[in-house]
Amino acid sequence: MSHPALRSIHVHPLKAARGHAPREAVVEPWGLAGDRRWLLVDDGRCVSQRPHPRMALVAAELLPGGGLRVPAPGREALTVQVPEPTRTVPVRIRQDKAEAVPVPADDPAHAWFGAHLGAEVRLAHLDDPATRRPVDPAYGEKGETVSFADGFPLLLTALSSLDALNSLVAQGDHPDEGPLPMDRFRPNVVVDGTPPRAEDGWRRVAIGDVAFRVVKSRGRCVVTTTDQDTARRGKEPLRTLARHRRVGDQLVFGQNLVPESTGVIRVGDTFTVLD
Numbered sequence: 387m388s389h390p391a392l393r394s395i396h397v398h399p400l401k402a403a404r405g406h407a408p409r410e411a412v413v414e415p416w417g418l419a420g421d422r423r424w425l426l427v428d429d430g431r432c433v434s435q436r437p438h439p440r441m442a443l444v445a446a447e448l449l450p451g452g453g454l455r456v457p458a459p460g461r462e463a464l465t466v467q468v469p470e471p472t473r474t475v476p477v478r479i480r481q482d483k484a485e486a487v488p489v490p491a492d493d494p495a496h497a498w499f500g501a502h503l504g505a506e507v508r509l510a511h512l513d514d515p516a517t518r519r520p521v522d523p524a525y526g527e528k529g530e531t532v533s534f535a536d537g538f539p540l541l542l543t544a545l546s547s548l549d550a551l552n553s554l555v556a557q558g559d560h561p562d563e564g565p566l567p568m569d570r571f572r573p574n575v576v577v578d579g580t581p582p583r584a585e586d587g588w589r590r591v592a593i594g595d596v597a598f599r600v601v602k603s604r605g606r607c608v609v610t611t612t613d614q615d616t617a618r619r620g621k622e623p624l625r626t627l628a629r630h631r632r633v634g635d636q637l638v639f640g641q642n643l644v645p646e647s648t649g650v651i652r653v654g655d656t657f658t659v660l661d
Contacts (some may be wrong), residue, residue: 387432387580388579389579389656390577390578390579390580390656390657390658390659391577391578391579391654391655391656391657392575392576392577392578392593392594392651392652392654392655392656392657393545393576393577393578393653393655394405394407394568394575394576394653395408395409395410395411395418395574395575395576395651395653396572396573396574396575396576397411397418397419397420397421397448397574398421398422398423398446398572399420399421399423399424399446399447399448399454400424400426400444400454400456401422401424401426401432401433401434401534401535402420402425402426402432402433402435402438402441402442403441403442403444403446403447403456403602404442404444404446404614405421405446405572406445406447406448408626408651409652409653410651410652411649411650411651412648412649412650413540413596413645413647413648413649413651414515414645414648415516415531415539415645415648416515416531416532416533416539417515417532417533417535417539417540417645418539418540418558418574419536420448420452421533421574422512422533422534422535422621423452423511423512423515423533423534424446424454424466424509424510424511424512424534425475425477425479425486425509425510425512425534426441426499426503426507426508426509426510427475427477427486427507427508427509427510428473428505428506428507428508430476430478431475431477431478432477432478432479432480432534433503433505433507434609435609436607436608436609437618438503438505439612439617439618440502440503440617441503441528442612442613442614442615442617443502443617444456444499444502445457446447446567448492449465449467451468452468452511453466453467453468454466456498458502461638464494464495464498465633466489466493466495466509468511469488469489469490469511470487471513471514472487473487473488474486474487474488474513475487475488475510475572477510479519479534479536479537480536480537482519482537483627484512484518484519484534485518486510486511486512486513486518486534486563487510487511487513488508488509488510489508489509489510489511491556492508493509495509496508496509505576511536511661512533515531515532515533516530518531519531519532519533519534520532521537521538521539521644522538523603524536525583525601525642525644526538526601526644527644530644531649537642538601538602538642538643538644539643539644539645540574540575540598540642540644540645541571541572541573541574541575541604541640541641541643542573542574542576542577542585542591542598542600542640542641542642542643543568543571543573543576543577543639543640543641544576544577544578544580544582544583544584544585544642545568545576545577545578546565546578546579546580546581546582546583546584547582547583547584547585547639548568548571548620549582550582550583551566551623551626551627551630551631552564552565552566554599554626554629554630555622555623555626558565558622558625558626558629559621559625560620560621560622561623563620563621563622564622565621566610566623567614568614569614569638570609570610570611570612570614570623571604571606571610571639571640572609573640574643575593575643575651577593577657579657580657580659584659585600585640585641586603586641588600588641588659588661589660589661590646590659590660590661591643591657591659591660592651592656592657592658592659592660593651593655593656593657593658594650594651594655594656595647595649595653596645596647596648596649596650596651597645597646597647597660598643598644598645598646599643599644599645599646600641600642600643601641601643601644602638602641602642603633603636603638603640603641603642604636604638604639604641604642605636605637605638606623606624606627606637606639608624610623610624610627610639611623611624623639624637627639637655
């Protein structure tokens with residue numbers, strides 16, 4: 387087993403869209419800088435890949451100053467600037483309620499995304515992640531907040547655990563669907579050099595000089611069955627997780643993290659289990 391290290395970093399500027407993999411990232415109290423600061427809303431609810439798998443085909447890039455650029459083959463790239471925080475609108479992210487700053491009604495972004503998804507959607511921005519949305523109080527501490535991520539500031543996965551899962555997929559009912567790539571699980575940080583499924587027992591970890599609290603295993607949904615390159619869906623990994631990785635009523639893969647400190651993490655940084 388090689389020395390544990392950070393293998394890759396993933397930032398998703400627009401919730402549910404494709405992200406990018408920088409060599410380094412700033413860890414803020416609510417997550418990686420620029421991660422999940424934008425979202426699409428349909429009738430007050432955030433748009434996800436669950437009902438809209440075509441979100442996987444949207445590749446959102448972060449611009450200096452926090453804006454978005456969305457390239458599109460055969461279409462002019464969409465560019466959106468951060469809206470002025472003159473007002474907010476309520477949005478629902480799964481069971482959570484939060485406030486977001488809407489992009490002006492006449493901005494072409496709404497129609498652009500609506501045409502792509504075949505739905506009437508609106509684009510909105512998280513102006514102040516320090517105050518808008520607390521971490522689940524069952525797992526978070528007072529004052530801890532999160533971006534528009536599903537529930538916690540960061541998601542960690544391990545390559546060895548993916549290898550172990552893919553071995554089980556190969557023995558299951560749908561071996562032709564494997565091996566599955568890590569992008570099915572949409573992590574923020576991917577570590578290498580740890581034993582398979584060892585993350586189940588971690589309580590505190592560090593990437594380089596930045597420490598994190600491991601709060602709970604990540605429950606998985608139909609998004610993991612969505613090919614992030616084609617938006618087509620299959621049966622895996624949920625079939626295999628249901629047989630081998632069920633915790634209570636959830637099928638789990640990966641661990642949710644809350645930063646205990648801030649700083650810069652870089653690919654190749656040492657990964658340390660603190661507790």
